[in-house]
Amino acid sequence: MDRGIDRAVDVLIVGAGPTGMGASWRIQELHELGLNAVHDWLLVEQCSAPGGMAASFRDAQGFTWDIGVHVIYSHYPYFNEFLKDVLGEGILEHPRKGWVWLKGNYIPFPLQNNLQRLPVDDLLACVASFPNAATANPMPANFSQWINQHFGTALAELFFLPYAYKMWAYPAENLATTWTERKSSSKYQNVQRTSLLPLVENLIRRQDTPGWDGAVPFPYPAKGGAGALWSEAFSRLPREHAQLGKGVVSIDTASRVATLSSGERVRYASLLSSMPLDAFLERLDEGFRAQLPAPVLKHSSSHVIGVGVHGEVPEHLRDKFWIQFAQLDLPFFRISITSNYSPDNVPSSGAFWSLMCEVSESPLKPVNHDTVVPDVIAALRRVGLLSPEHEIASVWHRPIAYGYPVPCLERDAYLEEVQALLKENGIYSRGRFGGWKYEVSNQDNAFMQGVEAIDNMVLGTEELTYMHPELVCRTIVDRLAGRSFLNRHKMVRPA
Numbered sequence: 001m002d003r004g005i006d007r008a009v010d011v012l013i014v015g016a017g018p019t020g021m022g023a024s025w026r027i028q029e030l031h032e033l034g035l036n037a038v039h040d041w042l043l044v045e046q047c048s049a050p051g052g053m054a055a056s057f058r059d060a061q062g063f064t065w066d067i068g069v070h071v072i073y074s075h076y077p078y079f080n081e082f083l084k085d086v087l088g089e090g091i092l093e094h095p096r097k098g099w100v101w102l103k104g105n106y107i108p109f110p111l112q113n114n115l116q117r118l119p120v121d122d123l124l125a126c127v128a129s130f131p132n133a134a135t136a137n138p139m140p141a142n143f144s145q146w147i148n149q150h151f152g153t154a155l156a157e158l159f160f161l162p163y164a165y166k167m168w169a170y171p172a173e174n175l176a177t178t179w180t181e182r183k184s185s186s187k188y189q190n191v192q193r194t195s196l197l198p199l200v201e202n203l204i205r206r207q208d209t210p211g212w213d214g215a216v217p218f219p220y221p222a223k224g225g226a227g228a229l230w231s232e233a234f235s236r237l238p239r240e241h242a243q244l245g246k247g248v249v250s251i252d253t254a255s256r257v258a259t260l261s262s263g264e265r266v267r268y269a270s271l272l273s274s275m276p277l278d279a280f281l282e283r284l285d286e287g288f289r290a291q292l293p294a295p296v297l298k299h300s301s302s303h304v305i306g307v308g309v310h311g312e313v314p315e316h317l318r319d320k321f322w323i324q325f326a327q328l329d330l331p332f333f334r335i336s337i338t339s340n341y342s343p344d345n346v347p348s349s350g351a352f353w354s355l356m357c358e359v360s361e362s363p364l365k366p367v368n369h370d371t372v373v374p375d376v377i378a379a380l381r382r383v384g385l386l387s388p389e390h391e392i393a394s395v396w397h398r399p400i401a402y403g404y405p406v407p408c409l410e411r412d413a414y415l416e417e418v419q420a421l422l423k424e425n426g427i428y429s430r431g432r433f434g435g436w437k438y439e440v441s442n443q444d445n446a447f448m449q450g451v452e453a454i455d456n457m458v459l460g461t462e463e464l465t466y467m468h469p470e471l472v473c474r475t476i477v478d479r480l481a482g483r484s485f486l487n488r489h490k491m492v493r494p495a
């Protein structure tokens with residue numbers, strides 16, 4: 001070992017969120033399969049627990065909270081196998097029932113498929129301004145234009161523009177449009193398009209159109225919240241390779257040495273980082289940083305506010321998992337009825353229920369940190385989610401610095417340049433904020449980015465999820481990535 005170096009590894013993984021876990025899981029699996037291309041490796045996590053943004057927390061009153069809604073939309077067979085392997089029977093399955101709250105009505109998600117539920121005047125205005133496909137501009141310059149082009153001005157103003165601002169904390173004019181095509185690893189568009197014909201059919205038949213995969217349930221851990229998946233998976237990694245409470249403080253890209261908060265110096269051949277890209281770049285040596293383009297990335301921050309309530313969940317919320325709110329005078333853009341996800345999310349099922357509110361923040365959408373909690377509770381009462389007889393048992397507030405990686409107009413060109421520079425130096429920055437691509441930033445995508453980065457290092461295979469989000473739809477992933485991983489796995493795993 002060189003002087004001043006405490007450990008030399010083939011792969012250093014930064015962060016024990018889903019991306020770091022995918023990478024570690026894959027290395028372990030390759031090892032078990034007899035492919036010992038990675039001799040030594042180390043996963044370091046700055047926090048005292050794994051899971052990153054997909055972790056869950058139990059408060060002093062016994063309510064469990066995730067960091068915002070965590071609904072899995074996986075269509076990766078590899079990820080599905082991982083889920084089953086880690087949680088076994090401990091998985092609940094729920095219908096994908098999302099709703100939009102508008103002017104006192106609950107409308108099945110997505111709104112654009114269920115306009116028949118709008119008040120008559122709003123419905124007529126939406127129909128009157130619904131765009132004529134023949135006059136649509138094929139190249140909208142930003143998300144605002146895209147919305148108007150696909151849904152017309154009335155629906156844009158009623159829902160899409162205010163909701164976009166409330167969720168991203170940036171106006172739709174600041175957002176690009178490519179992400180709208182890709183709903184994280186499914187065959188669906190992220191913002192589903194529609195036409196007048198299905199609306200007329202729904203009106204005539206007096207029916208609703210369910211959202212994405214209405215019939216396909218989503219999995220959720222029976223105990224411990226969404227984070228149970230990651231804490232259980234982490235517990236299966238060998239301690240000599242996976243260490244908590246150690247943050248990467250600085251990196252010398254020329255000598256490929258990372259200095260940890262423990263003072264240890266680790267030499268690596270390849271490094272996979274899942275920490276936010278902007279914060280990661282600040283830890284690199286000045287020589288490297290001098291080559292970087294000017295920073296352009298945007299992100300929202302979030303306030304996650306959980307409210308635990310005495311009593312049974314109200315009748316009208318029993319079939320609801322998440323609800324979107326576009327109205328600008330309501331602080332939250334989304335609420336989840338968290339006690340519906342698992343009875344384990346409350347101290348005693350039937351005696352308590354719970355909901356969780358998400359409020360976004362950015363320099364263009366400031367939030368008063370001192371009043372956000374009372375503001376949210378007052379708004380819950382205004383919309384009737386809490387009524388005067390509801391007695392609050394617990395309030396949990398977690399501000400998170402990084403909420404959504406905003407797909408801003410300048411993003412793709414910046415990422416291409418920066419990721420190429422990093423790769424030349426043996427560095428992969430992947431995951432929700434490591435890769436900064438919203439369209440592939442859910443848990444399954446992040447996990448697969450970790451898996452695919454290791455395969456790229458070891459086997460030279462293409463990183464489909466990060467490099468080609470446009471291909472990450474059900475059919476392609478099944479054919480090119482998921483099934484081939486699984487087949488390889490099944491063929492060579494020793495009996």
Ligand SMILES: Cc1cc2nc3c(=O)[nH]c(=O)nc-3n(C[C@H](O)[C@H](O)[C@H](O)COP(=O)(O)OP(=O)(O)OC[C@H]3O[C@@H](n4cnc5c(N)ncnc54)[C@H](O)[C@@H]3O)c2cc1C
Pocket residue numbers: 014015016017018019020044045046047050051052053054067068069070071072073246247248249274275276302358402403404430431432433434441442443444446
């Ligand atoms: C509000 C919100 C809603 C979401 N909704 C959903 C959903 O509905 N469905 C879904 O599937 N996913 C959802 N997600 C996404 C899910 O949480 C992410 O996919 C996932 O957490 C990203 O994983 P990651 O490993 O890329 O990053 P992270 O989870 O952020 O993990 C990165 C890890 O790196 C660690 N780290 C940072 N700096 C250092 C350092 N210097 N040294 C060592 N370690 C460091 C961090 O502590 C962290 O543990 C949501 C996320 C948020 C925030």
